[in-house]
Amino acid sequence: MKDISIFGSTGSIGSNAVKLILNQKDDFNVVALTGGKNITKLAEQAILLKPKYVVIADHKLLPDLIDLLKDYEFIISGGKEALLQAASIPVAVALQAIVGFAGVECSIVSAKCSKILALANKESLVCAGSLLKQICIDNNTTLIPVDSEHSAIFQCLSGENINTVDRIILTGSGGPFLNTNLSDLLDVTPEQAANHPNWNMGKRISIDSASMFNKAMELIETYELFDISAGKIEVLVHPESIIHSMVGFIDGAIIAQLGPADMAGAIGFAINYPNREKLAIERLDFVKLKRLNFIEIDHNKFPAINLAIDAIELGGLAGTAFNAAKEQTLDLFIEGKIKFLDMFKFVEIALVEYKNNKTDHYSNIEQVICQDQHTRNVVYKAFESLTHD
Ligand code: NAD
Ligand code: MG
Numbered sequence: 001m002k003d004i005s006i007f008g009s010t011g012s013i014g015s016n017a018v019k020l021i022l023n024q025k026d027d028f029n030v031v032a033l034t035g036g037k038n039i040t041k042l043a044e045q046a047i048l049l050k051p052k053y054v055v056i057a058d059h060k061l062l063p064d065l066i067d068l069l070k071d072y073e074f075i076i077s078g079g080k081e082a083l084l085q086a087a088s089i090p091v092a093v094a095l096q097a098i099v100g101f102a103g104v105e106c107s108i109v110s111a112k113c114s115k116i117l118a119l120a121n122k123e124s125l126v127c128a129g130s131l132l133k134q135i136c137i138d139n140n141t142t143l144i145p146v147d148s149e150h151s152a153i154f155q156c157l158s159g160e161n162i163n164t165v166d167r168i169i170l171t172g173s174g175g176p177f178l179n180t181n182l183s184d185l186l187d188v189t190p191e192q193a194a195n196h197p198n199w200n201m202g203k204r205i206s207i208d209s210a211s212m213f214n215k216a217m218e219l220i221e222t223y224e225l226f227d228i229s230a231g232k233i234e235v236l237v238h239p240e241s242i243i244h245s246m247v248g249f250i251d252g253a254i255i256a257q258l259g260p261a262d263m264a265g266a267i268g269f270a271i272n273y274p275n276r277e278k279l280a281i282e283r284l285d286f287v288k289l290k291r292l293n294f295i296e297i298d299h300n301k302f303p304a305i306n307l308a309i310d311a312i313e314l315g316g317l318a319g320t321a322f323n324a325a326k327e328q329t330l331d332l333f334i335e336g337k338i339k340f341l342d343m344f345k346f347v348e349i350a351l352v353e354y355k356n357n358k359t360d361h362y363s364n365i366e367q368v369i370c371q372d373q374h375t376r377n378v379v380y381k382a383f384e385s386l387t388h389d
Contacts, residue, residue: 001026001027001028001029002027002028002029002092002093003028003029003031003090003091003092003093004021004028004029004030004031004091004092004093004094004095004271005030005031005032005033005034005051005053005086005087005089005091005093005094005095005110005114006018006021006030006032006033006034006095006097007032007034007083007086007087007094007095007096007097007098007103007106007110008034008035008036008096008097008098008099008103008120008121009033009034009035009042009045009097010035010036010038010041010042010045011035011036011097011098011099011202012200012201012202012205012263013095013097013120013146013202013263013267014035014095014097015041015045016263016264016267017095017097017267017271018033018045018048018049019264020264020267020268020271020279021049021271022048022049023280024272024277027272027277028093028271030049030050030051030052031051031052031053031089031091032051032052032053032054032055032086032087032089032091033045033046033049033051033053033054033055034054034055034056034057034083034086034098035055035056035057036056036057036058036098036102037056037057037058037061039056039061039064039065039068040068042054042056042065043065043068043069046069046072046074047069047072050074051074052074052075053074053075053076053077053086053089054069054074054075054076054077055076055077055078055082055083055086056076056077056078057078057079057080057083057098057102058078058079059078059079059080059082060078061078062076062077062078062079065078083106084105084106084109087106087109087110087113088109088112088113089113090113090114091113091114091115092114092115092116093114093115093116093118093270093271094110094113094114094116094117094118095118095120095146095267095270095271096110096117096118096119096120096121096124097120097121097146098121099121099202099204099205100121100123100204100327101123101127101323101324101327101372103121103123103124104121104123104124104127104128104365104368105365105369106121107119107121107124107128107132108124108128108131108132108135108365111132111135111136111139111141111143112135112139112141113139114141115140115141115142116141116142116144116270116271116273117136117141117142117143117144118144118146118267118270118271118273119143119144119145119146119147119270120146120147120267122147122217122218122221123217123323125220125221125224125225126217126220126221126224126319126320126322126323127317127319127320127323127324127368127372128319128320128365128368129220129221129223129224129225129319130224130362131362131363131364131365131368133224142273143225144269144270144273145221145225145266145270146263146266146267146270147218147221147266148244148245148261148263148265148266149170149171149172149218149222149244149245150218150221150222150225150245151244151257151265151266151269151270152243152244152245152246152256152257152266153168153170153222153225153226153245153247153257154225155257155269156245156246156247156255156256156257157226157247160247160249160255162226162227162228164249164250164251165226165228165232165247165248165249165250166232166248166249166250167232167233167234167247167248168222168226168228168232168233168234168245168246168247168248169234169236169245169246169247169248169254170215170218170219170222170233170234170235170236170245171235171236171237171238171241171243171244171245171246172209172212172214172215172218172235172236172237172238172297173196173197173198173199173209173237173238173239173240173241173261174237174238174239174295175196175197175209175210175211175212175214176192176193176195176196176197176209176210177193177210177301178197178237178239178295182300182301185301185340185341186339186340186341187339187340188210188340190203190207190333190334190336192210193206193207193210193211193333193340194206194207194210196209196210197239198239198240198241198261199241199261199263201263203334204330207330207333207334208326208330210340211302211304211340211343211344212297212302212304212305213304213326213330213343213347215235215302215304215305216304216305216307216308216322216326217308217322217323217326219233219235219305219308219309219312220308220311220312220319220322223312224319230309230312230313235297235305236294236295236296236297237294237295237296237297238292238293238294238295239293239295240289240292240293241261242258242259242260242261242284242289242292243256243257243258243292244256244257244258244259244266245257258284259281259284260281260282260283260284262281262282264279264280264281265279265281268281303344303348304344304347307322307344307347307348307351308322310351311351314351314354314355314358315360316358316359316360316361316362317354317359317362317367317368317371318351318354318358320368320371320372320375321350321351321353321354321371321374321375322347322350322351323372324350324371324372324373324374324375324376324379325346325347325349325350325351325375325376325378325379326343326347327376328346328375328376328379328380329342329343329346329347329379330343332346332383337383337387338383346379346382346383349378349379349382350375350378350379350382353375353378354375359371
């Protein structure tokens, strides 16, 4: 039996993981479950999985959670410190599935205290990739990506020499606006943007998929995870989301990983690593599928990818600046304060500002947090000056 903790268990990835673990009850002993605000779901999950620790990140909700679980003997706590404490309990597997920058520090702690860090929180690699990787090396922790594309690339690279790779083809569905004209993107709403054609995901990542900021984040994630130059990473639109990504080698061979658009595949792969276990997910029927399509990305319509390449070239904490600006503009878009296409403008402003105040080397999480705060302020000021004009 492996000890496992799930951070962000009440979210889309977390709930998927809970389902998988309920089907593999003999394989896992759940140590900690954590949620952000949804105490009802967290309590339900705790009753089903019987973890030792239950943590709610929003401290104000702790009394209500304690009340919901008064008949049980879990150790219940709340707040950010409690979350980091839970991450510091040694486990075989830590699944980091908190959304956004809020998950980065928790991943850093898990990298020190788990044998396998199953990482869904892509912000950890985008904002603090080199730090996270170094901590994994220092602590002998194996980092297994949960993002479907990176899980695919990881699987394609299994047993291969990274020096024989000449391209990584990162596929993306193109999101709900693949066939929408640029002019029609001007007035799209957060609800339209969150309506992903293939994947059932949390609201923020779904909107990021519509703007291609998700694919842009994944480009940086690929660069950080696989130590490959940005020039060797290609982004390819593949509307069916069947090929989760591909790796091309110097002899011209290409290895692809395929599967249904179901995150259970990548989560199950990561939490069971290095074994493969039977997973209750749909099996592909190629005769029914008939054909797979591929389309070149339209950089005019989706400038996010080129902004990510800028961030990689800037180096240092540019990934943190990129993510902070993206998260801040996403909030403004969700609140109806800016338009869909404005998000690109603000991220560009943030990267220009970062270029003028660069941090070439960083070595601790405090510097990452400081950059995140700084860039959020930059974006907010830019937004305020724009609305006052
Ligand atoms: P989600 O919004 O559905 O769930 C996020 C989880 O984080 C919830 O449990 C929430 O309560 C918790 N949380 C939110 N704010 C928090 C805070 N401040 N402190 C502590 N916990 C907090 O998100 P999701 O779609 O499951 O995505 C989780 C992560 O996985 C993201 O980084 C996302 O980019 C990545 N990811 C998701 C998918 C997917 O299919 N959903 C695919 C690939 C990668
Ligand atoms: Mg992905």
